[in-house]
Amino acid sequence: MKLSKRVGLLLFYATITVSIIISSIYIFIYNKLSESSVEIIINYKIIFIIILFLTVISNALIYNFINKKIIKRLKDTEDIIEKAIDKGLSEEIKNNNPKEQDEISNLTDEITNITDKLINTENYLEKETNNYSNLLNIMSNSFIHLKAIVDEEGNYIDGIVIDINYAASAFFCQEREKIINKKFSELYEEYNIDKENIVSVLKRINRTKSECITKELNIIGDKWGVISIYSLNEGYFSIIINDITDIKKHSEELTYLANYDTLTNLLNRYNLFEYLIKLIKNEEEFSIYFIDIDDFKNINDTLGHNTGDEVLRIVADKLLSLKYTFNMDSINKITVGRLGGDEFLVVKKGKDSIREIKNLANEIQRILYEEFEIENNTFNLKASIGISSYPADGDNVFTLIKYADISMYRSKEEGGNKNKVFSEEMLEEINMQSSLSSAIENKEFEVYFQPIYDVTKEKIVGAEALTRWNKEEGIISPAKYIPLAKKTGDIIKLDEFVLEEACKCCNEMYKLGEDEFKVSINISYAAIKQNNFIEKLVKIITKEKINPKSIKLEITEDEIIDNIDFTVGILNKIRNLGFQIALDDFGVGYSSFNYIKILPLDTLKIDRSLLKSLENDRKTLSIIETLINLSHTLGLNVVCEGVEISSQLELLRKINCDSIQGFYISKPIDFNSFKYFIIDFNNIERSE
Incomplete structure (x- = not known):
């Protein structure tokens, strides 16, 4: 029952009670006074009637006043409060607040303030709820709020979803309504595989109430996540899934790229x-x-x-x-x-x-x-x-x-x-290659000279300069390091070194009176291709004060065949300076008479391979004789290499070979030995 009605009833009963009491008092007095004189009774009756009337009137007036000033206002205040509660508006109270400032007005103000605070609190809570919901939904990580499912011992073993955010809905590829009320184990496809691990985490979260983090888990399909579990109030927990699917894919890609x-x-x-x-x-x-x-x-x-x-x-x-x-x-x-x-x-x-x-x-x-x-x-x-x-x-x-x-x-x-x-032989070549350049700088190479014998003059008229590599373990054959030097480019330095030593040899021969003596040196195609090759050539012979006609540059067919026009051009320039040109190792590989015709040559050197069967093979002898006659027709001098016995020399003499070179005369020897060999062979008088 409302407060206003209660107050009204109280007032009504109070008025009735007061009226009854007064009437009772009146009747009592009246009975007592009835025993007195009539005049007195009449007088008291009139007085008490008047008093009773006045009492009733005053009670009615008091009731009317209280009802209007208090009860009605209380009723109005109650109605306003009800409307405020129903509408959530404290303005109703303010607009209908009585203007009179008394206790009830103050009460109304208090009620208004309390109502405002309640409404503000309600609005704040609603706003915070919305903020909380928005915050969860803008999270990139999946958030799931669950009610714990416990075993007989009270341990968490699973959970029922009661709320999720948008990220969780997207992660599980299901609408929010379909996920709520599902068990987590129903969402997590690999739950049975990782059940022991997950349950142990749930038990731990129930006991410690602290955050627990699992390892990387394949949660659904090809999606991977790291699960963090948080304890809330008793019987509830939350799961945050950090989606690492892209990271996992990138990691797998990087692993693939790495392997x-x-x-x-x-x-x-x-x-x-x-x-x-x-x-x-x-x-x-x-x-x-x-x-x-x-x-x-x-x-x-x-x-x-x-x-x-x-x-x-x-x-x-x-x-x-x-x-x-x-x-x-x-x-x-x-x-x-x-x-x-x-x-x-x-x-x-x-x-x-x-x-x-x-x-x-x-x-x-x-x-x-x-x-x-x-x-x-x-x-x-x-x-x-x-x-x-x-x-x-x-x-x-x-x-x-x-x-x-x-x-x-x-x-x-x-x-x-x-x-x-x-094989170890290959390794030897690699070791040789690594030490070749330093060997040239360290002067580990020495030039040996093999005499060239003039068949007609029966004397030594020249020599071929050949390099030898002197190492601690012995002398290395040119057959091993020359191809390697050509491959590495070190052949250019080697050629320059040989040219300088050849010039020194010529000077010594001049001192012995051998003015027509010529030293032949092998020159590589790599050296000829240098833009400044001729300048280097001239610089060396000028330094050693040597006549260019004393130097004979030997080239081989296998090196000039790829660019014959360039070779002809550069050799003509060299020959015009006074140097002589020899074609070495003729008769091997791609030998062609055409090269004899187009190259600016002075000498043709026939390879030793043709002389091996010279004594027993008429065809070989005829070939060599034809070469010699053709060379003479072209104005070329012929040197046959590899002569090892006297019978070969006699056969070559008969077919008009100009010069020979080989072990029959001498093997390649160092310069000092060569010098004394020339003195003895050519019968040169020794100076004191």
């Missing part, structure tokens, strides 16, 4: 090395085949890099097919990778004989040569292969790769499309 070649999908250099290191660590024997595609640069240059890339992919597929070429055991024994560019590596586990190693190398070359087409272009690939084995050739990966690489380059040097097994 595999992106073009061919083969193992890359890093992974190959790791694999070989593992084999060595396990002491497993193996052989590696270092493969380089011959002339691959030409494919890129002529057909473009896209075609070149496709060729490399096909090469990778062909090499992978080796796993199935021999037997099923080969699948696990053969590993293929790409080192980079057009270089590939095949690793074959197990100890193989040389024959087995060569068989696999030949098979590699066979399958690469099998024809294939790319955009109407037909390919038959050739490859150079170098092979090394563990533990025979080395005990670490880098050494084995280096040795296989050396062997591969040896295959290249021999024309390509070959396979070579590493």
Whole structure:
């Protein structure tokens, strides 16, 4: 019942009660006074009637006043409060607040203030709720609020979803309404796999009430996350899932890039090395085949890099097919990778004989040569292969790769499309190469001279200057280091050194009275190609004060054949300076009479290989005689090399050979020995 009604009833009953009390008092007095005189009674009756009337009137007036001034206002205040509560508006109270300032007005003000605070609090709570909801929904991480599911011992073992944010809905690819009221184990596809781990975290969160974080987990489909679980009030907990799907994918991509070649999908250099290191660590024997595609640069240059890339992919597929070429055991024994560019590596586990190693190398070359087409272009690939084995050739990966690489380059040097097994001889060449340049600077080279004998004059008229490399372990043959020096470019320094020593020899011969003496030196094509070659030549002979006619420059056919026009031009300039030109080693390889005709020559040197059967083969003798006659017709002097016995000399004398060079006269000897040899052979008087 409302307060106003209660107050009204109280007032009503109070008025009735007061009226009854007064009436009772009146009746009591009246009965007492009835025993008195009539005049007195009449007088008191009138007085009490008047009093009773006045009492009733006054009660009615008081009730009316209280009802109007208090009860009605209380009722109005109650109505206003009800409306304010219903409408959430404290303005109702303010607009209807009585103007009179009394206790009730003050009460109304208090009520108004309290109502304002309540409304403000309600609005604040509503606003904070909205902010909280917005905050959760703008989170990039998935948020799930759950009611715990407990076992008989009170441990958390699962949870029922009671709220989620947008990120969680997107992560699980389900609408919010479909997720709410589901168990977490129903959302987490791999829950059973990681159940032990998840349950242990839930138990721990229930006991410690602290944050717990799990490891990376595959939660749903291809999506990965790191789960953080937070304890709330008793029986509730929240899960935040940090989505690491993209990070996981990038990590997997980086792992792939770190281990595999992106073009061919083969193992890359890093992974190959790791694999070989593992084999060595396990002491497993193996052989590696270092493969380089011959002339691959030409494919890129002529057909473009896209075609070149496709060729490399096909090469990778062909090499992978080796796993199935021999037997099923080969699948696990053969590993293929790409080192980079057009270089590939095949690793074959197990100890193989040389024959087995060569068989696999030949098979590699066979399958690469099998024809294939790319955009109407037909390919038959050739490859150079170098092979090394563990533990025979080395005990670490880098050494084995280096040795296989050396062997591969040896295959290249021999024309390509070959396979070579590493040997110590190859290593000797590499060591020689590394010390060649320093050997020239350290003057480890010495020039030896082999006499050239004039058949008609029967005297020594010249010599060929030949280098020897003096090392602590002995003298190294030119056959070993000359090809290497040509490859490295050190031949240019070597040629200059020989020219300087040849000039010194000429000066000594002048002192002995041998004014017509000539020293022949081999000059490389690499030296001739220098822009300043002629300037260097002139500078050296000027320094040594030598007449150019005393120096004869020897060239070989194999070096000039690729650019004959350039060679003719430069040799003409050299010859015009007074130097003589000789064509060395004629009769070997691509020997052609055409070169004798077009080159500016003074001397033709016939190679020793033609003299081997000179005594027993009439055809050989006829060929040499024809060469000599042709050379004489062209105005050339002829020197036959490799004369070792007197019968060869006599036969050459009969067919009019001009000069000979060979062991029959003398082997190459150092300068001091050569000087005294000339004095003795040519009967030169010794000066005191």
